[in-house]
Amino acid sequence: MIEIRWHGRGGQGAVTSVELLALAAIDEGKYAQGFPSFGPERRGAPVAAFNRVDSERIRIRSGIYHPDVVVVLDESLIGLVNVTEGLKPGGKLIVNTSKKAADVMKILNYSGAIATVDATGIAWKELGVPITNTTMLGALVKVTGVVGLDALAGPVEHRFGRIASKNMAALKRAFDEVKIN
Amino acid sequence: MGKRKGMEIALAAAEAAALCRPDVIAAYPITPNTHIPEHLSDIVAEGRLDAEFICVESEHSALSACMGASGAGARVFTATSSQGLLYMAEIMAIASSMRLPVVMALGNRALSGPLNIWNDHSDIMSQRDTGWISLFASHGQEVIDMVIQSFRIAEDRDVMLPININLDGFQLTHVVEVMDFPLQEEVDAFLPVYKPYASLHPDHPCSMGTLGLPEIFAEATRAREAAVVNSRKTILKVWDEWEKRFGRRYEPIESYKMKGAEVAVLTMGSMGETAEVAIDALREKGVPVGLLKLKLWRPFPYEDLQKAVKGVKSLIVMDRAVSFGGPGGPVASEIRSALYDDPNRPDLTNYIFGLGGRDVTVEDFITMIDKVRLADKKRPKEHYEFYGVRGE
Amino acid sequence: MANKRWPENWQDVTPGCIVSEPGSASQYHTGDWRAQRPIWDNTKCIKCGVCYIFCPEGCIIEKEDGFFEADLDYCKGCGICAHECWPLAIKMVEEG
Numbered sequence: 178m179i180e181i182r183w184h185g186r187g188g189q190g191a192v193t194s195v196e197l198l199a200l201a202a203i204d205e206g207k208y209a210q211g212f213p214s215f216g217p218e219r220r221g222a223p224v225a226a227f228n229r230v231d232s233e234r235i236r237i238r239s240g241i242y243h244p245d246v247v248v249v250l251d252e253s254l255i256g257l258v259n260v261t262e263g264l265k266p267g268g269k270l271i272v273n274t275s276k277k278a279a280d281v282m283k284i285l286n287y288s289g290a291i292a293t294v295d296a297t298g299i300a301w302k303e304l305g306v307p308i309t310n311t312t313m314l315g316a317l318v319k320v321t322g323v324v325g326l327d328a329l330a331g332p333v334e335h336r337f338g339r340i341a342s343k344n345m346a347a348l349k350r351a352f353d354e355v356k357i358n
Numbered sequence: 359m360g361k362r363k364g365m366e367i368a369l370a371a372a373e374a375a376a377l378c379r380p381d382v383i384a385a386y387p388i389t390p391n392t393h394i395p396e397h398l399s400d401i402v403a404e405g406r407l408d409a410e411f412i413c414v415e416s417e418h419s420a421l422s423a424c425m426g427a428s429g430a431g432a433r434v435f436t437a438t439s440s441q442g443l444l445y446m447a448e449i450m451a452i453a454s455s456m457r458l459p460v461v462m463a464l465g466n467r468a469l470s471g472p473l474n475i476w477n478d479h480s481d482i483m484s485q486r487d488t489g490w491i492s493l494f495a496s497h498g499q500e501v502i503d504m505v506i507q508s509f510r511i512a513e514d515r516d517v518m519l520p521i522n523i524n525l526d527g528f529q530l531t532h533v534v535e536v537m538d539f540p541l542q543e544e545v546d547a548f549l550p551v552y553k554p555y556a557s558l559h560p561d562h563p564c565s566m567g568t569l570g571l572p573e574i575f576a577e578a579t580r581a582r583e584a585a586v587v588n589s590r591k592t593i594l595k596v597w598d599e600w601e602k603r604f605g606r607r608y609e610p611i612e613s614y615k616m617k618g619a620e621v622a623v624l625t626m627g628s629m630g631e632t633a634e635v636a637i638d639a640l641r642e643k644g645v646p647v648g649l650l651k652l653k654l655w656r657p658f659p660y661e662d663l664q665k666a667v668k669g670v671k672s673l674i675v676m677d678r679a680v681s682f683g684g685p686g687g688p689v690a691s692e693i694r695s696a697l698y699d700d701p702n703r704p705d706l707t708n709y710i711f712g713l714g715g716r717d718v719t720v721e722d723f724i725t726m727i728d729k730v731r732l733a734d735k736k737r738p739k740e741h742y743e744f745y746g747v748r749g750e
Numbered sequence: 751m752a753n754k755r756w757p758e759n760w761q762d763v764t765p766g767c768i769v770s771e772p773g774s775a776s777q778y779h780t781g782d783w784r785a786q787r788p789i790w791d792n793t794k795c796i797k798c799g800v801c802y803i804f805c806p807e808g809c810i811i812e813k814e815d816g817f818f819e820a821d822l823d824y825c826k827g828c829g830i831c832a833h834e835c836w837p838l839a840i841k842m843v844e845e846g
Contacts, residue, residue, distance in 0.1 A: 196366070196534050203364035203536040211534035215476060215715065217389070236631040238497075238529055239719040457766035518765055556768050563772040570767060577760035578767050585765070 476715020
C-alpha cells in the first residue's frame with residue numbers, strides 16, 4: 178500500500194487531486210482512498226489531502242502519519258508547514274518549485290529523495306491560471322508510477338469537461354519535465 | 359452484477375437513495391453530511407429522479423415534512439448530523455410512534471459543546487431511545503447497501519418504523535473509495551413500490567398523530583416496543599435476500615477472526631475496519647484476539663451478542679460517546695446489561711475514545727488490547743476508561 | 751359522554767394509533783361539559799354570522815330561516831358567541 182500526503186492552500190484543488198488519483202487507481206482495478214484534511218477550509222489557508230492506493234481492499238481509516246510520498250503544490254508552504262513531517266525513510270518528496278533541488282533540500286534540511294518541477298510555470302502556460310493540482314499529478318505519476326498516465330484521462334475528462342484537454346496537457350508536461358534527483 | 363465505481367461516500371449515499379426512487383426528500387444541510395442532501399437536490403434538478411425536493415428552513419421542518427409526506431403515502435428520505443439531529447429530536451419519537459417509515463442517513467458528528475464538526479457517535483446515542491431502527495455502516499459499500507435495505511425494511515408491513523443509517527462523519531462521508539453500485543433494475547426488483555398501511559387520502563380518511571390519554575398510552579407504547587423488537591425478523595429476512603441477490607452478507611454482529619479468541623474487541627462504525635488491521639497484526643504474533651463489528655444497534659442484538667462472546671474471557675467495548683455521569687459509555691452499558699445474567703459472561707473493559715474527531719489508529723487498538731490482556735490482575739476495574747485523552 | 755371502548759389489550763392498539771373511522775370525534779358529545787347555554791334573541795339578531803364564525807367548536811348552525819342556534823350535543827357553553835355578538839342578541843343562561 179502506498180500512502181501519499183498532499184500539501185496545498187485552500188482553493189488550489191488539493192482535494193481534486195486526491196479524488197482524481199483515487200478514481201484513476203480504481204479505474205485500473207486497484208483499491209484507493211482519497212480524502213481531505215477534515216474540517217472547514219478557507220481560501221489560502223494551508224491544507225493537506227491524502228491518498229491510499231493498494232492492490233487489496235484498504236481497511237485502515239485513520240489519518241496518514243507516515244506517508245511514502247509527499248507532494249507540495251505551493252512552494253510558499255515550505256518553511257511555513259513542516260511538509261516532510263513523518264515522511265518515511267526512503268520516501269519521496271515532490272515539490273512544485275522553480276528552484277534547484279539542492280536549494281529546496283537546504284531550506285527543508287532534507288536529505289532524502291526529491292523531485293522538482295515548475296508546475297506553476299506549466300500551469301500558467303497550459304491553463305492560464307497558477308492552479309497546479311492536475312499538473313502535479315503528472316509529476317507524481319512519473320516519480321512513483323502509482324497509476325498509469327492514461328488512467329488519469331478518464332477522471333480528468335469527467336471532472337473538467339471543456340478544459341480537460343488543457344489539464345491533461347499540463348499533466349503530461351509535468352510528467353515529462355519533472356526532475357528526479 | 360452492479361457497477362464498480364469510485365465516489366465520495368456521501369455522494370454514493372445520495373445515489374443509493376436516488377436508486378430507491380423516493381417521492382419526497384426534505385433536508386437541511388449540516389457539516390459533515392451536507393453532500394448527501396446537496397447531491398440529491400442535484401439529481402432531482404438534473405431530472406434523474408422524479409421527486410419533490412423540499413428545501414426546508416431547518417431540520418425540525420425536514421423531519422416534519424418527511425412525516426407529513428410519509429403520512430400521505432410517499433416514500434421519504436432525509437439526512438442530517440449532530441445538532442441537526444437534535445433539532446429534529448422533538449419529531450424523532452413521533453415518527454416512530456406514528457409508525458412512519460422515514461429513512462434517514464446520519465453522518466455521525468459530535469454533539470456540541472464545545473462546537474465540533476468532527477466524528478463521534480454522541481449524536482445517535484442521544485436518540486437511541488426514540489424507537490427508530492438503527493444500522494451502523496463501516497465502509498462505503500455498507501453505506502450504499504444499508505440505505506437501499508433500509509427502505510425495504512422500514513416499509514415492510516411487519517415493521518412500519520423509521521430507520522437511520524449511521525456513517526461516520528468525515529471518516530466515511532468525505533472519503534472517495536470504490537464501491538459496487540447496484541443497477542436501477544436490480545434495486546427495482548428488490549424494492550417494491552411503497553404500499554402504506556394507511557395514508558391521509560380523502561377516499562379512505564383516517565386520523566394520524568392523535569392524542570393518547572393515560573387510558574391508552576401505556577398500551578400504545580407497549581405495542582410500539584413490540585414493533586421495534588419484532589422488526590428483527592424482517593431485518594434478517596431482508597439481509598438473507600440481499601445476500602442472495604447481491605452476494606454480500608450482513609449480520610447483526612459480524613465476527614472477524616473470532617475462532618479461539620480469548621480477547622474480543624467490539625466496535626461500531628468505521629473504526630472496525632482499522633481494528634481489523636490491528637487484529638491481523640496481533641494474530642500474526644499468536645495473540646488469540648478477535649473482533650466483533652456491531653451493525654444492528656436497534657433492535658438490540660441480544661442473541662447475536664450472547665452467541666458471539668461464548669468462550670471469550672475478556673471483552674473490550676469501544677465507545678465513541680460519553681454518557682455523562684452514567685455507568686460507562688452508551689454501548690458498553692448496554693452490552694454489560696445484556697450479558698448480566700450470563701454466568702459465563704466475559705470480563706468487560708470499556709474504552710471511551712475517538713471523541714470529536716480524535717483519530718483512532720491501528721497502533722491505538724493494539725495498545726488498548728495489550729493494556730487489557732497484559733493487565734496486572736490487581737489493576738482496579740473501573741466502569742470505563744478514557745483513552746487518548748491528554749492528562750488521563 | 752360517549753361510550754369509550756378502549757382496546758382490550760396492547761395487541762389490539764392500531765399501528766401508530768391510527769383512527770380509521772372518519773369523523774369519530776363526533777361521537778364525543780362535549781355538550782355534556784356545559785354549565786350555561788347561549789340563547790338567541792331573534793328580534794335583535796341581524797343574521798351577520800359572526801357567532802357562527804367565532805364558535806371554537808364549530809357547532810353553531812344556520813337554520814333555514816337564516817337565524818342561528820347552537821348544536822347542544824357539542825356546545826360547551828364557552829360564551830364566545832355571546833361575547834362577540836355586537837347587536838347583543840345572544841345571552842348566556844345557566845343550565846338546569
